[in-house]
Amino acid sequence: MTAMQPRAWDIPGGIHPPERKQLSNRTPIQPAPLPKRLVLPLNQHIGATAEPVVSLGQRVLKGQLIAAANGFVSVPLHAPTSGTISFIGPQPYPHVSGMLAPAIVIDSDGLDQWCALTPCPDYRHLENSSLLEMIRQAGISGLGGAGFPAAVKLNARPTQKVHTLVINGTECEPYITADDLLMRERTLQLISGIDILAQLIQPDQVLIGVEDNKPEAIAALRAALSERSYQLRVFPTKYPSGGEKQLIQILTGVEVPSGGLPADIGILCQNVGTCKAIHDAVILGKPLISRITTLTGEALARPMNVEVLLGTPVGELLEFAGLDRSKLNRLIMGGPMMGFTLPDFDVPLIKTTNCLLAATSAELPAPPPAMPCIRCGECAEVCPASLLPQQLHFFAIGQEHEQLKAHNLFDCIECGACAYVCPSSIPLVQYYRAAKGEIRDLEQKQLKAEQSKQRFELRQERLRRAEEQKEAERKARAEKAARAKAAQAEALASTDDGAQAGKPGGLGDDLKKLKIEASMAQVALKKAEKQLVAHVTPEMQAQVDQLRSAATAAQQTLDAAMAANPPAAATPAVDDGGGALKKAKIDAAMLRAQLRKLEKAEAPSPEQQSELQQLREQLQAAEKLLAELETQAPAASAKPVDDGALKKAKIDAAMLHAQLRKLEKAEAPSPEQQSELQQLREQLQAAEKLLAELDTQAPAASAKPVDDGALKKAKIELAMKRAELKKAEKTGSDETELGSLRDALAQAEQALHTAEATSRKPAPTLLRTDKSPIDDATRALKTEVAFARADLRKLERDESSATDALAAARQRLVEAEQKLQQHPG
Structure with missing residues (x-):
């Protein structure tokens, strides 16, 4: 008793065009003749183009x-x-x-001639990964549709397990009989390929779908499936039952969701030709190098199905089938519904070529001109995807792309059923294909634009972080420089305290002020x-x-003061610590540096020439004074070396070293920076020379008690x-913090007294009794002088400083020095 045929569902729409399959399904599959030349396009599938691994002139074997x-x-x-690689490049x-x-x-x-093959008839012991790799390396892509690898x-990862494997043997399009003949004559290879897929x-079940217009193929499959649990489902002939989603709905009654894939509902679909190619790849070790193709149409004398090598020129195949070019009207690759017209006979056969239709004008007449849509609705009735073709x-x-996507344009399988029944002869499928291409292009552009935007935003974020880091580093450097300047100003203020205590009168201060004013006037003028x-x-x-008039007046005033009190008048005075000799050396070095700087000018102005002459006279006087002081140096050499002078010389040399290093770090120094570099080198040379001279006098002071580490630390x-404490007083700290700082200061003073008492250095009682104590007002005035001098130097070093700011800073310094001199303390 025959088992009952399992139920088959139906699909919406569909048409019944003339089948015309009897033209090619009456003869067995024929082997196509070996062509003299094969053209193998590198992209015969969906996805990335293959990359050549051979070179021109190289001999290759079959299957290599x-x-x-x-x-x-x-x-x-x-x-x-087998043959020789004769060309790699663009071809039809x-x-x-x-x-x-x-x-x-x-x-x-x-x-x-074949290359060495690696067949694997006992594939069941292999891992799935090995089987997949054999299929991948055999170059197998889908042979019944778009050619997906x-x-x-x-190897796709569906959201759930694949419970149903569907084998597509429908071949619903008119004229095409390649799968029909394959199921008849290569049944065992087909079933073996299905076994490998299983x-x-x-899967839980394997369903083989075949239309009822293929009785020979159905009989062959039933005979081969007698010992297997695979289910053969035969259903009525209707176009386009062979669509993947339509076949799944016919066999299972389940619809693939819009925009989804069969794997999303646990179903996988493969064509019968693909199954046979998988058998050849695994069992025989053969790669995909040929396929079964239908040669049909009334322009051919012998329509047939042939097993043909990939890359065979279409013209040679048609000549083999007896092409009458006088009858040929259109040459179509594929079927009359979904195929396309070939431009010439030179194109090659590829992996997705299942049919070549050589049609006469009577067989496939040219469509009449398109007329306006009459909204009859017949296109919607035959659409197998339940779309609205006239709205699309x-x-x-x-070009309403959003509306097209909202009406599920991409669910259209381009079967052509709507255009087939259209009374206005509108080529609807062509419009749909063009719209799909436009939408894909726009989406690609939007994707690239979004990626460019993301790259730009990431770059801006990197630049912002880098700028913040640079700003933090600049602030840190500025704070460090400010602390160093404050310490330098405090040291200078302490030095000025000692210098003021030993000055006999105010004449030197007046001369110094005049020099400063003249120098500041020259700087402002430049x-x-x-x-x-x-x-x-x-x-x-x-x-x-x-400013030029002011500079000239200041220089004249300075010259008059120096003429009234020449530097030589200070020579009779005895210098107990070498201070006069040191000052004379520094003055001479600075005058030399200024003179060299002015002498570098290529075309000096009259003012610069006058300044040059004046500097030469001052340098001559300074060198004369230096010579006189050096003659007196042996008489004073017996005196102990002044520790303060030696320490100050070391500090000056260290500061000049630091300034010189900072300027030398500039990658492309300006002319002003180069001039400043030269001046600093000369000043550093003079300072190091002075330091060396003071160091030579150090043994004379060896008899002086040595200050131990505890005293220095105190x-x-x-x-x-x-x-x-000074910093806290300036910032306005609260009284509690100030009190703790005063207590700490008192403890430090007591620790210093203790260290002095326990050290080998005698207590400086004479200096403390002779020196008048400095009151708070005097200390504040000296601090103001030091800060005013530091701010002025900072502005002078900055080339972008405004003239008004420089003038204000100079006035502040002059006023602070005047207040300090007028203070009775």
Whole structure:
């Protein structure tokens, strides 16, 4: 008793065009003749183009790898016969556009010699990964549809287990009989390929779908499936039952969701031709180098199905089938519903070529001109995806892409049923294909724009972080420099305290002020002259003239004061610590540096020439004074070396070293920075010379009691506590903090007294009794002088400082020095 046929569901829509399959299904599969030349496009599948691994002139064997997969969604390419690589580059490609595509050309040697193969008949002991790799390396892509790589499809990670494997033997399109003849004549290889897929997927059921217009194939499959649990489902013939989603709905009654894949509902679908290719790859070790193709149409004398090598020119195949070119009207690759017209006969056969239709004008007449849509609704009735073709048509004409996506344009399988029944002969499928291409292009552009935006935002964020880091480093350097300047100003203030205590009168201070004023006037004049060169305006010219007059007046006043009190008058005075000799050396070195700087000018102005002459006279007087002081040096050499002078010389040399290093770090120093570098080198040379001379006098002071480490540490601690207290008083700290700092200062003073008492150095009682104590007002005035001098130097070093700010800083310094001199303490 025959088992009851399992239930088959139906799909919406569909049509019944003339089948015309009897033209090619009456004869067995024929082997196609070996062509002299094979053209193998590198992209015969969906995904990345394969990459050639052979070179021109290289001899290859049948089945040898000639192009490797270039990415995950890609498949390799193999030589269909033995021969020589004669060309690698653009060649004709089977596409409606007629454009060229990269390809490898093989000139056949006629031997058809195979390379070494690695068959695996006992594949059941292999791991799934090994089986998948064999399928991937065989270059197998889908042979019944768009050509998706088989290994990628089998290796997909669905949201749930694949419980149903569907084998598509429908072949619903008119004229095509390649799968029909394959199921009849290669049944055992087909079933073996299904076994391999079942081994990989482990489905709960395997369903083989075949339309009822293939009785011979159905009988052959039933005979072969007698010992297997695979279910053969036969259902009524209707186009397009062979669509993947439509076949799944017919066999299982389940619809694949819009925009989804069969794997999302636990189903995997494969074509019968793909199953046979998988058998050849695993059991025989053969890569995909040939396929069964239908040659049909009334322009052929002998329509048939042939097993043909990939890359065979279409023209040679049609000549083999008896093409009558006088009858040929259209040459179509594929079927009459979903195929496309080939531009010429030179294009090669590829992996997805299941049919070549050579049609006459009576067989496939040209469609009449398209007329306006009459909204009859017949297209919607036959659509197998339940879409609204006329609405999609209007949206496509208006390029309303969002509406097209909202009406599920991408669910259209481009079967052509809507265009087939359209009474207005509107080529609807062409509109849909064009709209899909436009949408994909726009999405690609949007994706690239979004990626560019993300890269830009990431770059801006990196730049912002780098700028913040640089700003933090700049602030840290500025704070460090400010602390160093404050310490330097405090040290200078302490030095000024000692110098004022030993001065016999105020004549030297007056002369010093005149020198400072003359120097500041010259600096302001030079800066204004630079600004005048950059921006020539009447106001700037007037300011330069005013500053030049002020500088001349200051210099004349200084010259008059120096003439009335020449430097030589100070020679009779006895210098007990070498201070006069040191000062004379420093003055001479500074005058030399200024003189060299001015002598570098290529075309000096009259003012610069006058200044040069004046500097030469001052240098001559300074050198004369230095010579006189050096003659007196032996008489004073018996005196102990002044520790303060030696310490100050070391500090000066260290500070000059630091300034010089800072300027030398500049990558491209300006002319002003180069001049300043030269001046600093000369000053450093003079300071090091003075330091060496003072060091030579150090043995004379060896009899002096040595200050031990405890005493030095106590002095440093006292200075630090005093500085902390001054800083807290300036910042306005609360009385509690100030009290604790005063207590700490008192403890430091007591520790210093204790250290002095226990050290070998005698207590400096004479200095403490002779020196008058400094009151708070005097200390505040000296501190103000030090800060005013430090601020002025900072402004003078900054080339961008305003003239008004410089003038204000100079006035502040003069006023502070006057207040200090007038103070009775």
